[in-house]
Amino acid sequence: MANSNLYKGSLTTIILKLLSEHDKMYGYEITQKVKALTKGELQITEGALYPSLHKLEAEGLLDVEVAKVDNRLRKYYKLTEKGTTETVNKLSELEQYIATLQTLINPKLSY
């Protein structure tokens, strides 16, 4: 992204949304998924991702399950019930915010 400032505030919602679609995911997988879905447009950094996951877990929105795959550690995260509810809320907030932005930046349709 050219202006990565725009990114601020939406990371949590993106994580939750992905988890609502994938049952369980681990951190590295999330970074790769976002990169793939956005064709490289959005690259989540580890310094942003891991603290976010820890926070979501601390808030009770995510549960963790540690696994060892190919002799490597993985931490699988999945939505709790509370997390599922919050995902719905945060998604509608984000959609509302996008709609608000549109009214500001889009060329007026009323001439």
Added chain:
Amino acid sequence: MANSNLYKGSLTTIILKLLSEHDKMYGYEITQKVKALTKGELQITEGALYPSLHKLEAEGLLDVEVAKVDNRLRKYYKLTEKGTTETVNKLSELEQYIATLQTLINPKLSY
């Protein structure tokens, strides 16, 4: 707004866009305009606005002109040439970012 975190990063672009449509505006006017356009959804706080305006001025994107109206001080801001160019850039970045977000949060259209 419920989640004002979403707001982060887009204030500068909003200010520039408004100024690209209004030739010159003063700070308080910007807050009222945004409030009206978004039907109260987005309320720019003074603590965010004024430092932003000062920064944009310091970066050479805005020019200032002080005026006294009804015995009250007003600082009119207008886009410089550089500011006009930057407005175009920032707007396309914001639009691109919204499009990127859409691909992440929108229900897949491919079933």
Added chain:
DNA sequence: ATATATACATAAATTTCTTATGTATGTAAA
């Protein structure tokens, strides 16, 4: 050997915003 990918983590610094506070003028209400 060296680089790259996978997989986690954290700490310092930066940016952006909220909240609180301050100054000053004008008007409306109680």
Added chain:
DNA sequence: TTTACATACATAAGAAATTTATGTATATAT
């Protein structure tokens, strides 16, 4: 007449979300 609200600017302290840098460790490819 004083209280509240609107207009109009400003800044400082604190909070929150990032970036950037760094670290550990395993596996694979060059």
